[in-house]
Amino acid sequence: MNKTALEKISYGLYIVSSFKEGKFNGQIVNTVFQITSEPPRVAVSINKDNLTHEYIESSGFFSVSVLKQETPFPFIGNFGFKSGRNIDKFNNCSYKIGKTGCPIVIENSIAYMEFKVVDKVDVGTHTIFIGEMQDGEILE
Numbered sequence: 001m002n003k004t005a006l007e008k009i010s011y012g013l014y015i016v017s018s019f020k021e022g023k024f025n026g027q028i029v030n031t032v033f034q035i036t037s038e039p040p041r042v043a044v045s046i047n048k049d050n051l052t053h054e055y056i057e058s059s060g061f062f063s064v065s066v067l068k069q070e071t072p073f074p075f076i077g078n079f080g081f082k083s084g085r086n087i088d089k090f091n092n093c094s095y096k097i098g099k100t101g102c103p104i105v106i107e108n109s110i111a112y113m114e115f116k117v118v119d120k121v122d123v124g125t126h127t128i129f130i131g132e133m134q135d136g137e138i139l140e
Contacts, residue, residue: 015065015079015105016044018055024090024103027052028080032064040133042115045126051084056129060117063102065109068140075108099135110140
């Protein structure tokens with residue numbers, strides 16, 4: 001089987017964020033996709049070892065910030081190559097608190113959405129969280 005065909009699947013770049021006990025965390029993901037239009041729902045795949053997974057499990061909510069194509073690599077690296085267990089990823093970026101209580105990264109974002117978890121699927125190393133949209137806004 002030739003798995004290189006998988007490399008032809010296109011992806012966006014997003015920050016998925018959540019909260020737990022007054023703390024925030026977010027991470028870079030490339031797997032966010034709309035699964036229904038009415039009600040508006042998306043699915044996002046999160047590694048079970050990630051702190052964001054723990055926060056989504058605890059709160060039942062997550063936000064998705066859609067990043068600009070020209071987002072600087074150091075900004076991406078802050079959310080993608082560092083653990084929220086060691087640093088506060090929101091310390092040096094612009095964000096706001098959404099209607100669900102989730103932090104929403106607005107810096108380098110063209111849009112955001114907030115979701116309530118309505119279902120989840122265990123897929124081994126990851127959980128696919130299915131969220132129903134609660135709010136959203138176009139930023140650019």
